[in-house]
Amino acid sequence: MIRYLTAGESHGPGLTGIVEGVPAGLSITEDEIAEHLVRRQQGYGRGGRMAFEKDFATIKSGVRFSKTIGGPISLFMGNRAYEKDDAGWPTVMNKEKEAPGIEKITLPRPGHADLVGAQKYRFDDIRPVIERSSARETAMRVACCSIARKFLKHFGIQIGGHVLRIGRVGFDSWNEIRLTADPLMENGAEAVYKAADQSDVRCLDEELSQGMREEIKIRRKEGSSLGGIYEIVITGVPEGLGSFVHWDKKLDGKLAQAIVSTQAMKGVEIGLGFESGHRHGQQVHDEITHEDGSFKRRTNHMGGIEGGMSTGMPIIIRGVMKPIPTMLNPLSTVDMKTKKETETRYERSDVCALPRAVVVAESVIAPVIANAFIEKFGGDSMEEIEERYSL
Numbered sequence: 001m002i003r004y005l006t007a008g009e010s011h012g013p014g015l016t017g018i019v020e021g022v023p024a025g026l027s028i029t030e031d032e033i034a035e036h037l038v039r040r041q042q043g044y045g046r047g048g049r050m051a052f053e054k055d056f057a058t059i060k061s062g063v064r065f066s067k068t069i070g071g072p073i074s075l076f077m078g079n080r081a082y083e084k085d086d087a088g089w090p091t092v093m094n095k096e097k098e099a100p101g102i103e104k105i106t107l108p109r110p111g112h113a114d115l116v117g118a119q120k121y122r123f124d125d126i127r128p129v130i131e132r133s134s135a136r137e138t139a140m141r142v143a144c145c146s147i148a149r150k151f152l153k154h155f156g157i158q159i160g161g162h163v164l165r166i167g168r169v170g171f172d173s174w175n176e177i178r179l180t181a182d183p184l185m186e187n188g189a190e191a192v193y194k195a196a197d198q199s200d201v202r203c204l205d206e207e208l209s210q211g212m213r214e215e216i217k218i219r220r221k222e223g224s225s226l227g228g229i230y231e232i233v234i235t236g237v238p239e240g241l242g243s244f245v246h247w248d249k250k251l252d253g254k255l256a257q258a259i260v261s262t263q264a265m266k267g268v269e270i271g272l273g274f275e276s277g278h279r280h281g282q283q284v285h286d287e288i289t290h291e292d293g294s295f296k297r298r299t300n301h302m303g304g305i306e307g308g309m310s311t312g313m314p315i316i317i318r319g320v321m322k323p324i325p326t327m328l329n330p331l332s333t334v335d336m337k338t339k340k341e342t343e344t345r346y347e348r349s350d351v352c353a354l355p356r357a358v359v360v361a362e363s364v365i366a367p368v369i370a371n372a373f374i375e376k377f378g379g380d381s382m383e384e385i386e387e388r389y390s391l
């Protein structure tokens with residue numbers, strides 16, 4: 001089974017990742033990992049510095065001659081701001097000595113991990129909470145999960161995501177989404193992300209993309225922030241991954257956990273999701289057909305999963321991201337030191353990170369699918385798995 005851990009703080013020396021359980025013989029390079037890291041950095045309203053400082057993860061172990069060797073793969077991504085001593089980060093994040101005069105941050109932001117993180121770990125300064133809870137960590141998640149993505153790709157399983165809604169602007173119905181995304185999915189889910197990446201808000205519809213940009217502009221002017229809704233599709237999944245026999249073997253449950261455990265994600269839908277609560281049975285369940293020697297469904301309202309198992313139809317998952325908690329226009333808070341009511345202080349932050357978060361969501365579900373695949377067809381090497389899963 002593939003497991004991964006990340007370590008590191010946003011403004012420390014860098015992020016480390018360890019991925020273990022990857023079968024031997026999978027071909028992987030640093031450039032392949034970099035593809036999704038760069039995608040994670042791109043989105044509307046970004047630019048300038050970001051265009052130059054591209055995230056890059058160095059492989060430190062577990063790979064030889066561009067192939068995995070069965071041992072843990074370790075990755076490292078240096079933090080340039082720390083290396084260049086920008087803004088004194090090596091002093092602020094020093095692992096040994098506390099320099100005199102380092103400011104304690106005591107104004108927790110509503111909606112962030114600040115207050116409860118400080119309460120939980122008994123800090124009188126929220127800096128350590130910010131450093132570990134912030135979404136900088138998702139860069140290493142994307143790097144680690146790119147390896148699982150590559151594994152899936154080898155077996156014809158592709159993942160792609162796109163934005164459905166940002167604030168008030170978005171697709172209105174399931175049917176509209178299907179008409180836009182399904183023709184692309186015919187060529188595999190990567191066609192979906194490649195088309196979505198043409199838009200800086202990662203939306204497949206040009207008119208909606210324009211509306212989303214306007215929406216972001218409006219909220220930026222107001223000093224506010226936005227979240228939104230996205231969809232991830234997975235194509236090429238064979239039937240029978242996951243199982244109905246135990247709660248912790250259900251594929252839909254595991255996918256939901258992967259999404260909701262990502263920063264700022266507040267909900268998940270599989271297939272038609274919440275809309276199925278508005279419809280009656282005949283409008284929801286996918287009728288079964290038999291074509292060209294295999295079972296199919298006339299529709300895919302269940303999003304490719306029935307009874308916690310993949311049906312062989314594309315898997316369709318939607319996630320909702322809440323608006324970014326750091327906003328120029330402040331909210332009320334309480335100073336942890338004085339216990340007096342005051343206002344939040346602004347730190348440099350995105351207005352809407354949803355287009356970038358889509359890449360994180362694509363990534364975090366990859367190990368879930370890869371593990372369900374390995375559970376069914378697994379082995380210690382790619383060769384062994386290939387024998388068990390005839391391509």
Ligand SMILES: Cc1cc2nc3c(=O)[nH]c(=O)nc-3n(C[C@H](O)[C@H](O)[C@H](O)COP(=O)(O)O)c2cc1C
Nearest residue numbers: 112113133134135263264324325326349350353357
């Ligand atoms: C890709 C991405 C980028 C984010 N960027 C920011 C940001 O710039 N500022 C911010 O306050 N929160 C940002 N967030 C959200 C916070 O990390 C998140 O709200 C916080 O860690 C609290 O966790 P929770 O929202 O899951 O409760 C981002 C999230 C993601 C997925």
